[in-house]
Amino acid sequence: MLQPVRTKFRKQFKGRIHGKATSGAELTFGSFGLKSLEPERVTARQIEAARRAITRHMKRAGRLWIRIFPDVPVSKKPTEVRMGKGKGTPELWVVRVKPGRIMFEIDGVAPDLAKEALRLGAAKLPVRTRVVQRIAD
DSSP states (O other): OOOOSOOSOSOOOOOOOOSOOOTTOSOOSOSEEEEEOSOEEEEHHHHHHHHHHHHHHTTTOSEEEEOOOOOEEEEEOOTTOOSOSSOOEEEEEEEEEOTTOEEEEEESSOHHHHHHHHHHHHTTSSSOEEEEEOOOO
16 A cells, blocks of 8 residues: 655644636546546555556556556554543554546547446545546647
């Protein structure tokens, strides 16, 4: 699963996801992409599940780009632990996805196959998404 090799600090604040995506909002590599329509935190497990669903449907043909990376640690305290005594240990890694962010890109497969693969991948994610296509030049 995706996670940073090392970070400057172990724990981070929750933070809020404000505004629309400016960077990563256009198709750069592939012909088809999966675009987020709402703000949400996407975990490394969800990214991996979506990646597996997409590559399995494409039967490993074509090329897939993952345009998001989980770099925010989320800490959790164990169950049945009293309040206080500091923040819990980092448990999982997430990425804060803004509306308009391209999360996955596909190229090298038929349009109907690409759209179906991205639809299957979108089912694994906690955000509403839309399949976008590059306009032919």
